[in-house]
Amino acid sequence: MSMRSTIALAALMALAGLAMAQEQEGPQKDVDQTIAKPRKPNGEPEEAPIPSKLSKKAKPDVPEGAAAFKSDVDLVNVDVAVLDNKGHFLPNIPRGNFRILEDNIPQEIKSFGKGEAPMTVCLLIEFNARFQAYWSSTWYQTLQASYGFLQTLKPDDYVAVIAYDLKEDILSDFTTNKQQTAEAMRRLRIPGFSESNMFDALADTEDRMSKIEGRKAIVLIASGIDTFSKLTFDKARKAIQEGGVPIYAIGLMQALRIIMEPRMGNIQQMDFLQADNQMKTFSSETGGMVFFPRFFGEFPSIYQSIAQSLRNQYSIGYESSNKARDGKFRKIKVQLVNPATNEALRVTDEKGKPVKYQIIAKAGYSAPREVE
Numbered sequence: 001m002s003m004r005s006t007i008a009l010a011a012l013m014a015l016a017g018l019a020m021a022q023e024q025e026g027p028q029k030d031v032d033q034t035i036a037k038p039r040k041p042n043g044e045p046e047e048a049p050i051p052s053k054l055s056k057k058a059k060p061d062v063p064e065g066a067a068a069f070k071s072d073v074d075l076v077n078v079d080v081a082v083l084d085n086k087g088h089f090l091p092n093i094p095r096g097n098f099r100i101l102e103d104n105i106p107q108e109i110k111s112f113g114k115g116e117a118p119m120t121v122c123l124l125i126e127f128n129a130r131f132q133a134y135w136s137s138t139w140y141q142t143l144q145a146s147y148g149f150l151q152t153l154k155p156d157d158y159v160a161v162i163a164y165d166l167k168e169d170i171l172s173d174f175t176t177n178k179q180q181t182a183e184a185m186r187r188l189r190i191p192g193f194s195e196s197n198m199f200d201a202l203a204d205t206e207d208r209m210s211k212i213e214g215r216k217a218i219v220l221i222a223s224g225i226d227t228f229s230k231l232t233f234d235k236a237r238k239a240i241q242e243g244g245v246p247i248y249a250i251g252l253m254q255a256l257r258i259i260m261e262p263r264m265g266n267i268q269q270m271d272f273l274q275a276d277n278q279m280k281t282f283s284s285e286t287g288g289m290v291f292f293p294r295f296f297g298e299f300p301s302i303y304q305s306i307a308q309s310l311r312n313q314y315s316i317g318y319e320s321s322n323k324a325r326d327g328k329f330r331k332i333k334v335q336l337v338n339p340a341t342n343e344a345l346r347v348t349d350e351k352g353k354p355v356k357y358q359i360i361a362k363a364g365y366s367a368p369r370e371v372e
Contacts, residue, residue, distance in 0.1 A: 054122075054160055054170050054208050074323075074368075075110065076102075079215060079246075079287070080314045080334050081360040087305035089312035090347065090357055093336065097345050100318055101333040111317035118156035119215050119310050120174065123149065124205055126222035128165035130194040131253065138223075138253055143188060144296060145221050145250055150181060152303045161185065164201035166193035166228065198222055199229035199236035202282065206243025215310055217288065220249040224275030233278065237285070241329055242366040246288035248306050249279040255294045287362035309360055320367075327369030334361040 078100065082090045095112040125146055126132070132139040153159055161171040161184045172184030198220075205218055229236070240247070257264075257272055276292065283290040289309060291302045322330065336345035336359065347355045 054173055074319055075317050076320055078316045078361050080316055081309040083358055085356045087308055089308045096339050097336050098316060099335045099337045102320055102330050105321060107318040107321060109316055109318050113315045116311045117215050120158045120212055122160045122205055122209060122218050124201060124218050124220045125163045126196055127163040127188055127191050128194055128196050129191040131223055132191045134190055141252055145299060148299045149219055149303055152307055166195040166197060168201050195228040196225050197229040198226040199231040203231055203236045203239035206240050206245050209245045210243045217246045217248055217310055220247055223252045224279040240282055241285055244362050244365050247282045247286045248288045249283045249290040251279060251292040254292045285363040287360050325368050325370040327367055329364055329366050331364040334359050
C-alpha cells in the first residue's frame with residue numbers, strides 16, 4: 001500500500017467511523033461481561049489444564065486428555081467436513097464413500113472415525129490504530145465478532161487469544177477457563193501501532209499450532225490487509241501450507257467499504273480486493289472457510305458454520321504410498337464417490353431431492369525430511 005493511499009484511507013476511515021458512531025447508540029452492555037467463568041458442581045471455580053503453550057520453547061509433554069504431539073510421521077491424518085449449501089454437517093456417510101488422492105494417486109484409508117469432539121482454537125485478531133480506533137465502528141465490529149465467537153465455545157474447548165498490529169501479543173494461552181479468556185479480551189481497548197502484519201502473525205501462529213493434535217483451527221478476524229510484514233505473500237502462503245492448521249477468516253469493514261467506495265481511489269479499492277483474495281486463499285488451502293459479513297445479524301450463522309465444520313468431522317487416516325522423505329508439499333484431494341460406479345456420490349434429502357454439498361479438508365501437507 002503506497003504512502004499516499006495509506007494517508008487518504010486513514011482519513012476516510014476516521015471520517016466514516018465518526019459518522020457511523022453518531023448513528024449507532026453503541027453496545028447496550030459492556031461486552032467483556034458476556035463470558036461467565038465455568039464452575040464445578042460444588043460452585044468452586046474450575047481450573048483447567050493447559051494443553052500446550054504458545055511459546056515455541058514449550059516442552060511437548062501435556063496433561064492427559066489434552067492435545068498431544070504426533071510421532072508417527074508416515075500416517076497422514078485428514079479431518080473432513082461435508083456441509084450442505086446451508087452450512088449443515090452431513091452425517092452418516094460410510095467409510096467406503098470416501099476417496100483420498102495424494103498428488104492424484106489414490107490412497108488406502110487405514111483409519112476412519114466420526115463424531116463431535118472438543119476444539120482447540122486460536123483467536124487471531126487484527127487490532128491496530130489504523131482501523132480499530134477506540135469506539136469506532138470497526139473497533140465495535142471487531143469486539144462483537146470476537147466475543148460472539150467465544151460465546152459459542154463449549155466447556156471442553158481450548159482457546160488462546162492473540163492480537164497483532166506491528167507484532168503479535170499473546171493475550172491468553174490455551175485454556176478452558178473462560179474467565180481467563182475474558183480478562184485477555186479486556187486488553188483490547190486502545191490499539192498501539194498502525195501497522196497490520198497479517199502474514200507474519202498467521203505464519204507464526206501456524207507454526208506454534210502445527211504440532212497440536214486433534215481438532216484445531218485459527219479463527220482470523222481481520223481486514224485482510226498486510227502493511228509491513230517481513231514475509232511476502234508467497235513465503236507466508238508456503239509457511240501456512242506447511243503448518244496445515246485450518247484458517248477460518250472473518251473479514252471486517254465490508255459494509256463500511258461499500259459506503260466509502262465512491263470516495264475511494266482505484267488503488268484503495270484494489271488494496272481491499274487483494275486483502276479479500278488473500279484471506280480466501282489462506283482459508284481454502286488449509287481446509288477452512290472465509291466469511292465477509294456486512295451486517296451484525298450475519299455473525300450467528302457464521303459461528304454456526306464454523307462449529308459445524310470443526311466439531312462434526314470425519315477423521316480419516318492413511319499411510320502415504322510416497323515414502324520419499326524429501327520435505328516437498330504433497331497435494332491432498334478428498335472426494336465422495338459411489339464405489340459401484342466410481343462416480344461422484346449423489347446425496348439426496350428425505351424427499352429425494354439432490355443436495356449440493358462441499359467437502360472441507362486441508363489442501364495438502366509437507367512430507368517429512370530426512371535428518372542428516
